[in-house]
Amino acid sequence: MEKKIGVYICKGCDIANAVEIEKLEEVAVKEHQIPVCKSHDALCSPGGLDLIKNDISAEVVNTIVIAACSPRVKYREFSFPGNVVERSNIREFVAWTQEPKTEDTQALAEDYMRIGITKAKNSELPEPFLLEEMDKSVLVVGGGISGMTSALGAADAGYNVILVEKQEELGGWAKKMHRQLPRSYPFESPEKPTVNDTIDRVRAHSNIKVFTSSEIEKISGVPGMYDVSIKTAGGTEQVKAGSVILAAGWRPYDASKLEHLGYGKCENVITNIQMEEMAAEGGITRPSDGRKAKRVAFIQCAGSRDPGHLPYCSSVCCLTSLKQASYVRESAPDAIAYILYKDMRTPGQYELFYKKMQDDPGIMLTKGEVVDVTEGANGNVEITLKDTFLGESIKLEADLVVLATGMVPNTTIDSDVLGEWKKKFDEELAASGGKPDPNAPLEPHKVPNILHLEYRQGPELPQLTEAYGYPDSNYICFQYETRRTGIYAAGSIRQPMHMLGSIEDAMGASLKAIQCIEATANGYAVHPRAWDQTYPEVNLQKCTSCKRCTEECPFGAIEEDEKGTPFHKMTRCRRCGTCLGSCPERVINFKDFSINMISSMFKALDVPEEGLRLIGLACENDAYPALDSLALDRSRMNPAYRFVPVRCLGNLNLAWIADALSRGIDGMILLGCKFGENYQCHFVRGSELASERLGKLQETLGRLMLEPERVKLVQLSIQEYDLLPGILDEFADELGEMEPNPFKEF
Amino acid sequence: MVDATLVKPDLDFVKGVIAAGGESLKKCYQCATCTVVCNVTPEENPFPRKEMVWAQWGLKEKFQGNPDVWLCHQCNDCTAYCPRGAKPGEVLGAIRKQSIREYSAPDFLVDLVNDKKFMALLFIAPAILLAVVIAAFGNFGIPGGEVVFTKFLPVLPIQLIFTPALIFGIAVGVLGVKKFWVDMKRANGVRTGDLKGSVIETAKEVLAHKKFKSCGINADRYASHLLVFYSFVALGIATLIGALYIDILHIESPFSFGRGTLVKLFGNAGAIALLVGVTMMITNRFKHQEKLGLGSYFDWLLLCIIATVALSGFLAQLTRIAGAAAIAYPIYFIHLVFVLSLFIYLPFSKLAHMFYRGAAMCFMKYSGREAQQAAAVSTTPGTGQSSGPGKETGSE
DSSP states (O other): OOOOEEEEEEOTTTHHHHSOHHHHHHIIIIISOOSEEEEESOTTSHHHHHHHHHHHHTTSOSEEEEEESOTTSSTTTTOOTTSEEEEEETIIIIITTSOTTOHHHHHHHHHHHHHHHHHHHTOOOOOOOOOSSOOOOEEEEOOSHHHHHHHHHHHHTTOOEEEEOSSSSSOGGGGGOSSBOOOSTTOOSOBOOOHHHHHHHHHHOTTEEEEOSOEEEEEEEETTEEEEEEEETTEEEEEEESEEEEOOOEEEOOGGGOGGGTBTTBTTEEEHHHHHHHHHHSOOBOTTTOOBOOEEEEEEEETBSOTTSBOSOOSSHHHHHHHHHHHHHHHOTTOEEEEEESSOOOOGGGHHHHHHHHTSTTEEEEEOEEEEEEEOGGGOEEEEEESOTTSSOEEEEESEEEEEEOEEETTOOOHHHHHHHHHHHHHHHHHTTOOOOTTSOOOGGGSOOSSOBOOTTOSSOOBOGGGTTSBOOBTTTBSSBOSSTTEEEOGGGTSOOOHHHHHHHHHHHHHHHHHHHHHHHTTOOOTTSTTOOOOOEEOGGGOOOOOHHHHHOTTOOEEEOTTSOEEEOGGGOOOOOHHHHHOTTOOEEBTTBOHHHHHHHHHHSOOOSSSOOEEEEEETTTHHHHHHHHHHTTOOOOTTEEEEEESOGGGOOHHHHHHHHHTTOOEEEEEEOOOSTTOOOTTSSHHHHHHHHHTTHHHHHHHHTOOGGGEEEEEOOGGGGGGHHHHHHHHHHHHHHSOOOGGGGO | OOOOEEOOOOHHHHHHHHHTTOTTGGGOOOOOHHHHHOSSSOSSSOTTHHHHHHHHTTOGGGGTTOOHHHHOOOOOHHHHHOTTOOOHHHHHHHHHHHHHHHHSSSHHHHHHHTOGGGHHHHHHHHHHHHHHHHHHHSOSSOOOSSOOHHHHSOHHHHHHHHHHHHHHHHHHHHHHHHHHHHHHHHHTTOOOOOHHHHHHHHHHHHHHTHHHHTOSTTTTHHHHHHHHHHHHHHHHHHHHHHHIIIIISOOOSSOOTTTTHHHHHHHHHHHHHHHHHHHHHHHHHHHTHHHHOOOOHHHHHHHHHHHHHHHHHHHHHHHHHHTOHHHHHHHHHHHHHHHHHHHHTTTTSGGGHHHHHHHHHHHHHHTTHHHHHHHHHHHSTTOOGGGOTTSOTTOO
């Protein structure tokens, strides 16, 4: 298709007050020979839009550059399907943040015209990637309350569901309960378990196929077309699925590690799980003598919020103990339940449950630190507590002690198991001629456990050290997401939660699973680029099989063929472009975003011999909105910068830096997200990878005889936009003190 | 190893406090807002937070010889600011009731006086007693002619009943205080102190109503309590002068102007002050109902007795002067019943606070705790009473 570019300049929102529109038109018409260039007082008004639409209908233009506001606003108005649309942000980046009608301001606006026009010249319309064959079933792994709810959610929406449960029967922990927490207002009394109704609904649903006593043997393929082998009691079943919900639940923390709280040492110290079982069997008695327990002490945070055990709060144990305290109180009018806590945590509406239980005179609570649990006379347990509310250290005698142990996700690989696998992998590596590093920790997702994914990056979902065994996700923006597209974690395997939380979570996960299937069917990416139909295209002839892309892909979307040549499993891809940045041969590109395009944009800039010229690469998700926020505040921005949005700072290809600096640009600032354990990157490691790549900058700049200080990476979170003017000025000052870039004269 | 005290929670004690008007006890989650806002608590080991948790845990022994529950003047600032509606003021009131039960013997009378079930009995019993006495020594009916109350019941039987009743009430209170004092000394490890000085200081404090001035939300209680307090003083003086006239000077009542002016002056001033004071107390309760609650039976019983005493006394005088015999004598009878009740129930009703609160305030001085606190406050620049350094953690 022949490109027919039209440039449309908006004069509204103070733009015409800040710059000479005619001169902007000259950039398009004279410098870039664009045949169609028009301006309008308010381009987003019906009249302005008609201007564009008429040109489109007259087939005068098919590639539209709109020089107006930020691409983050008015995207509905400036949407012209079937045409390439580019936006030059001269409102936020120029009119709202610069001194009006100065030379610098005019130059800045003209450069944004050049950037936009160059990008339009290098952009193509996307051709969606579609799978040849698709299956729209949802595979649900785990038949507890979360898994069953997810299954019902998807099945009720008309999707076929395959539900795989390891145990002989459905129900999971919910089935083992004596009473469950109330699920609705007024959240006051424990209810009889309702899990059997859910099981019955699942069993009766025509869209759900249940495999019990079954486990996943292997999952290969891609979102939209997974091939799943299920190991059943009778053999192996092969099924297909479009997306996967992981709801394999949790296990209680191993109480045998809690000897300091009397477990294993005193016969009458049990766990909350044992308490629940005992209550379900009908009677709260002491293991030592079978006598009715009248004084029951609950020790909260048993092995939780403790760096030596589980460092986190499971958020349900306080509620469970309150619930179990009600069992104690129901057992006899003079029975007493003591709740000894670090902090009572009853999230959300369950504050009402806490209040109700606390109102019972026989439920006595105090904060305190348990220092000792010993066996006294007649099998009684003596608990010593310090730092209590009672104003002194106390000793308390109980018939029975219940340890409120926390939740461990079933994705956690115990350290001894991890050690065995580490040994095994190291031996395999040594046998194949590699050099194993005995000190390098084995990432838990490399150990086959639940999903058995056939992914180059490992069979399970990646975790973060500080996610404590829970699957890694962008906690702020996409909690359901895992780092495997199409696979969604739900319930207590994602985060510790109570049953009501699990039910909500499971519904959310089924929606996500359905979205993924439908996005895949239509050739769209899934979150966070859900509108995007482009995808990475690789010029394999030039690929050297260096494997950087396969290793750096945050989502395990790139596999290798037998010869070691990488290829994208496209529907696993989230279109972040990390691979584009990683490729030293620059062979990975998108239709509307390529190495060459960005380089061309830099080359198109006007670089005068005098005066500072700086480029800012801004992450589209956080840094770019932060710049826009600055404009909304009408803050002044240093006029030396030209900002170019990138999909993620992980797009950073060192070639860009070389191209920009050899063009005479004085320096580059890279605005990315915070990285590390509490990362904010939408694509996990983008800014971190960019920072790693900058480690090799010396090599690149050494060839050009330029200082590495000319490039600076800034980690910025979106709400820190107010820091930006200072950051930008500081960097500009630093560069101002350096010699001008010697390449300016070329 | 930690030096720990073995605690023995008593569920019945918890239930007792709840039944005594502390039904909000269990709502407390120990944030200590109450202690922070309290203007009368000492800085060291302040109340009422700790009392709340002790009561929740049924730690009965903590309340034996505990002066703090009595230092509370129930201004209810704590209740107004409590984020959970635990009403520490009301709970402490209920605990005080338990404390009265502990020290005012016999304890069944405390139960009887403070149980709604026995309300009718509470007044019928003295009424019957009086009726029998009147039938025996006076004229149980409407005597003819000018209204003269001695026709209804002569002075001597009145004195023979009311004086012992008052002595009984005071004696029970004094004995209770004695027991309480011993317990306070033991519980707080105090051996000796300046008893005379402490009593004088306490008396000054009570006469000036100093503590009431520090109350926040319920500041108007200062005026109402002051009025009621001094009205009783005035009425006491009037009664004493009356006794002097009758028993020593042998002047018959009703007294005429001239010789009787002093009695009338004190009596009427006291009666009016009492009426105004008790009315203010009642209206204050309604005024602050939303924030502080209306109060318990324990509170209302005393309010009603006092209000009835004041009203019936005043009306009896008016109807007597008006010569409305048919109304005057029955009202006088009611007046007698309620005054007798007031005397007998003195150490068992809420009125017992005059003994125990007085003792607790005195003990503060006797034990030196108050002096310590004053020293701590004065050596810490820039700290007011409610933000001193010794105040509970959680206040920040």
